[in-house]
Amino acid sequence: xxDQATDKTSNAMxxxxxxxxxxxxxxxxxASIGYDQRLYAQDIRGSRAHAAMLAHQGIITDNDAQxxxxxxxxxxxxxEAGNFPFSAALEDIHMNVEARLKTLIxxxxxxxxxxRSRNDQVATDFRLWVRDQCDAAIASLTALIEALLxxxxxxxxxxxxxxxxxxxxxxxTWGHHMMAYVEMIARDRSRFIDARNRMNESPLGAAALAGTxxxxxxxxxxxxxxxxRPMANSLDAVSDRDFALEFLSASSICAVHxxxxxxxxxxxxxxxxxxxxMSDKWSTGSSIMPQKRNPDAAELIRAKIGRILGSTVALFxxxxxxxxxxxxxxxxxxxxxxxxxxxxxxSLAAMTGMISDLTVNTDKLAAAAxxxxxxxxxxxxxxxxxxxxxxxxxxxxxxxxxxxxEDKGCDLPDLSLEEMQSVxxxxxxxxxxxxxxxxxxxxxxxxxxxxxxxVREQIARWKALLG
Numbered sequence: 458x459x460d461q462a463t464d465k466t467s468n469a470m471x472x473x474x475x476x477x478x479x480x481x482x483x484x485x486x487x488a489s490i491g492y493d494q495r496l497y498a499q500d501i502r503g504s505r506a507h508a509a510m511l512a513h514q515g516i517i518t519d520n521d522a523q524x525x526x527x528x529x530x531x532x533x534x535x536x537e538a539g540n541f542p543f544s545a546a547l548e549d550i551h552m553n554v555e556a557r558l559k560t561l562i563x564x565x566x567x568x569x570x571x572x573r574s575r576n577d578q579v580a581t582d583f584r585l586w587v588r589d590q591c592d593a594a595i596a597s598l599t600a601l602i603e604a605l606l607x608x609x610x611x612x613x614x615x616x617x618x619x620x621x622x623x624x625x626x627x628x629x630t631w632g633h634h635m636m637a638y639v640e641m642i643a644r645d646r647s648r649f650i651d652a653r654n655r656m657n658e659s660p661l662g663a664a665a666l667a668g669t670x671x672x673x674x675x676x677x678x679x680x681x682x683x684x685x686r687p688m689a690n691s692l693d694a695v696s697d698r699d700f701a702l703e704f705l706s707a708s709s710i711c712a713v714h715x716x717x718x719x720x721x722x723x724x725x726x727x728x729x730x731x732x733x734x735m736s737d738k739w740s741t742g743s744s745i746m747p748q749k750r751n752p753d754a755a756e757l758i759r760a761k762i763g764r765i766l767g768s769t770v771a772l773f774x775x776x777x778x779x780x781x782x783x784x785x786x787x788x789x790x791x792x793x794x795x796x797x798x799x800x801x802x803x804s805l806a807a808m809t810g811m812i813s814d815l816t817v818n819t820d821k822l823a824a825a826a827x828x829x830x831x832x833x834x835x836x837x838x839x840x841x842x843x844x845x846x847x848x849x850x851x852x853x854x855x856x857x858x859x860x861x862x863e864d865k866g867c868d869l870p871d872l873s874l875e876e877m878q879s880v881x882x883x884x885x886x887x888x889x890x891x892x893x894x895x896x897x898x899x900x901x902x903x904x905x906x907x908x909x910x911x912v913r914e915q916i917a918r919w920k921a922l923l924g
Contacts, residue, residue, distance in 0.1 A: 484545060484546060485545075487548060488545040488546075488548050488549070489548065489549045489550075489788050489791070490543055490544070490545055490547065490548060490549055490550060490553055491545070492791060492792050492795060493549050493550045493579075493791055494536075494543055494550050494553070495550075495586070495791075495795060496550050496579075496582045496583065496586055496791075497533070497536045497550055497554065498533070499581075499582040499583075499585035499586050499589075500550050500551055500554055500578070500582045501529050501530075501532060501533050501554060502585065502682065503578065503581045503582055503585065503661060503678075503682060504525070504529055504554070504569060504578075505525075505526055505529055506661070506677075506678045506681035506682050507569070507572075507573055507661060507678060508521075508522045508525040508526060508529075508569055509522060509526070509677075509681065510673060510674050510677045510678045510681070511568070511569075511571055511572065511673070513674065513677060514671075514672055514673060514674055515672075516571055516572065516671055516672070516673070517565075517568045517571060520565075521565040521568050524562045524565040525558070525562065525565055525566065525568075525569050527562070528558045528561045528562040528565075528566065529554070529558060531561055532554055532557050532558060532561070535557070541553075541557065542557070544556070549575075549579070550582070551575050551578050551579065551582075552575075555569065555570065571671065572662070572664065572669040572671035572673050573661070573662075573664060573669075574663075574664045574665035574666075574695070576663070576664070576665050576666065576695040576782070576783045577660045577661055577662060577663040577664055577665075577691075577694060577695050578661070580660035580663070580694060580695050580697070581659060581660050581661040581682070583701065583790070583791065583794075584656055584659075584660060584700055585682065587656065587700050587701055587704050587794060588653055588656060588657065588683075588700075590704065590794075590798045590802075591649045591650075591652055591653040591656075591704060592653070593798075593802060594646075594649045594707075594708070594711075594798075594801065594802070594805070595646055595649050595650060595653070597802060597805040597806065597809070598642055598643075598645055598646040598649070598711070598805065599646065599923065600805075600809050601642055601805055601808060601809045601812065602639055602642050602643060602646070602919065602923065603923065604809050604812040604813045605635050605636070605638050605639045605642065605812055606635075606639060606916055606919055606920065607813070608631070608632075608635045608812060608815065608817075609631070609632040609633075609635035609636050609639065609912060609915075609916055610632065610913075610916050611631075611632075611817075612630065612631030612632045612635065612817060612819075613630060613631075613632035613909045613912045613913050613916070614630060614632070614909045615630055615631035615632070615817065615819050615822055615823070616628050616629070616630060616631075616822065616823050616826040616827075616894045616895060616898055617629060617630065617631050617634065617732070617822035617823070617825065617826050618822075618825045618826045618828070618831055619634070619831075619907070625825070625828060625830075625831050626831065627831055627832075627834055627835075627897065628826040628827070628831045628832065628894040628897045628898050628907075629826075629898060629907040630898050630907050630908075630909055630912055631817060631819075631822060632909065632912040632913075632916070633898075633906075633907040633911075633912050636912060636915050636916065636919075638714070638718055639915075639919055641714040641717075642711075642714060643919070644710075645707065645710060645711040645714060648706075648707040648710065648711075649704075649707050652700070652703040652704055652707055655699075655700070655703065656699075656700035656703065656704075657683075657684050657685045658679070658684055658685060658686055658687065658688045658689075659675065659678060659679035659682060659684035659686070659687045659688060660687075660688050660694035660695060660697075661675065661678045661679070661682070661687070662675035662678060662687060663688065663691035663692075663694035663695050664691065664695075665695070665782075665783075666691060666692055666695050666696075666781075666782035666783065667691055667692075668691040675687035692781050692782045693781075695782050695783045696779070696781050696782040696783055696784075696787070698772070698776055698787065698790055701772060701790055701793075701794050702769075702772060702773060702776065704794060704797075704798075705765070705768055705769040705772055705793065705794060705797055706769060708765050708769070708797050708798070708801045709762065709765050709766045709769045709797075711801060711805075712761055712762040712765040712766065712800075712801060712804065713762055715758050715759075715761070715762075715804050715805070715808055716758065716759045716760075716761070716762045718808065719755040719756070719758040719759040719808070720755075720759055722735065722752060722755040722811065722815075723752050723755050723756060723759065726750075726752050726755075730821070730825075731818055731821050732817070732818055732821050732822055732825070733815050733816060733817055733818065734815075734816040734818065735750075735752055735754075735755070735811055735814065735815060735816075736811075736814040736815075736816070738810065738814060739752070739753075739754040739755070739807070739810065739811045739814065740752060740753065740754070754807050754810075754811060755811065757804075757807075758804045758807055758808055761800045761801070761803075761804045764796060764797070764800050765797045765800055765801060768793035768794065768796055768797040769793075769797070771789075771793045772789075772790055772793045772794070775787070775789050775790060775793075776790075823894070826894045827868060827893075827894045828868070830859050830862065830863075830868065830869055831894060831897070832869060832870070832891065832892045832893070832894060832897045833855050833856075833858075833859055833869065834855075835891040835892060835896075835897045835900070836855045836858065836869060836888065836891065836892060837851040837852050837854075837855040838851075838891070839887075839888055839891050840854055840855070840881070840883070840884070843883075843885075843887065844881070844883035844884070845883075846881075846883070854880055854881045857880050858872065858877060858880055861876060861880070869892050870889060870892040870893060874886055874888075874889075
């Protein structure tokens with residue numbers, strides 16, 4: 458097709474409003490087909506539902522509806538086979554599909570757009586696409602939770618240092634640490650579930666902004682597309698992008714969690730820690746230093762929050778201050794969501810792979826767990842519980858004993874009973890029962906604590922919730 462012929466086709470689709478086609482700059486800024494062609498499956502699905510409804514309501518004939526249905530299936534197969542002639546002159550996926558449909562079936566194609574506008578059409582297509590991405594995110598997050606549960610179950614008894622300020626604080630178990638991420642990722646999963654439920658209303662039938670005078674059945678098209686109900690206000694239906702903002706917001710929070718876990722994997726796999734080893738699948742070498750194994754996958758996941766949050770801020774900024782109903786600004790909504798979705802799904806897949814393949818160095822974990830006076834709080838708790846000291850006094854006594862051990866270059870359990878009693882006479886040999894890291898973690902029996910029995914209860918609870 459020549460440029461002149463393409464312009465004529467484009468103008469014909471516009472109903473002859475313009476005498477000449479837009480110049481190249483206008484065409485370039487106005488066209489979205491370069492990215493919104495990703496909506497082809499949703500666009501064709503929506504059009505098929507719309508055509509079936511029009512026929513059911515007697516607005517178009519059954520023969521026309523059948524021709525439209527078969528033509529749309531042909532268009533779908535052409536796109537999926539990579540044989541579809543996308544044209545920037547036709548601006549977007551909707552006009553490209555409709556123009557090709559007209560070539561294939563002729564006059565009936567012109568009846569497809571009855572009682573519909575591109576405004577409700579794009580709102581429907583985009584909502585369907587984002588809903589599909591929510592489903593994909595929920596499935597991917599479930600897989601990551603299962604990988605974390607497997608790690609937690611394997612290491613419910615493995616002791617490791619718990620940190621605050623990246624300084625050794627108290628001993629915990631590997632299983633407890635993994636379960637912290639289960640809780641985080643499960644909240645992400647619930648956010649996508651909530652967002653999906655909220656977005657599951659159909660804009661189709663809102664037309665340009667005011668609804669339509671045709672006797673359409675919006676409930677029929679909503680049900681055909683898997684929506685719970687039609688949207689109740691036509692102005693809101695064509696101008697709402699909350700569903701995309703919610704998807705991006707949930708994606709950003711999820712990316713923050715993935716970034717935190719990725720950072721721990723980077724630290725733990727370093728030569729200074731050696732808590733874990735990542736498989737060769739998720740590591741790369743250095744071009745000059747043969748000894749290096751770089752955690753590139755984890756580092757890239759750590760960085761993805763920048764792109765995803767950037768997309769979130771971009772769409773919030775686009776939507777800010779827009780008057781009702783549709784404005785062309787809203788054409789800028791899709792690239793942000795597409796990019797965020799792509800990067801989130803890639804990050805989830807990579808993180809699930811890394812967690813599944815992770816090798817844990819339990820000896821290094823145990824050695825680190827007992828360093829840095831990690832059982833000092835257990836000593837203070839013992840003084841409160843067994844010797845009756847107020848906690849602030851117990852805290853002072855414990856601090857004095859830590860300073861003594863530091864001067865001697867040993868850990869708390871290595872101090873003699875006599876040395877401890879020189880600080881406070883109420884200390885007995887029973888103190889040594891709480892100073893070992895295994896005893897410490899076993900004593901943390903409060904709900905949600907690090908005791909292996911508590912960890913196993915939480916693992917069982919999550920397995921039951923996931924079915």
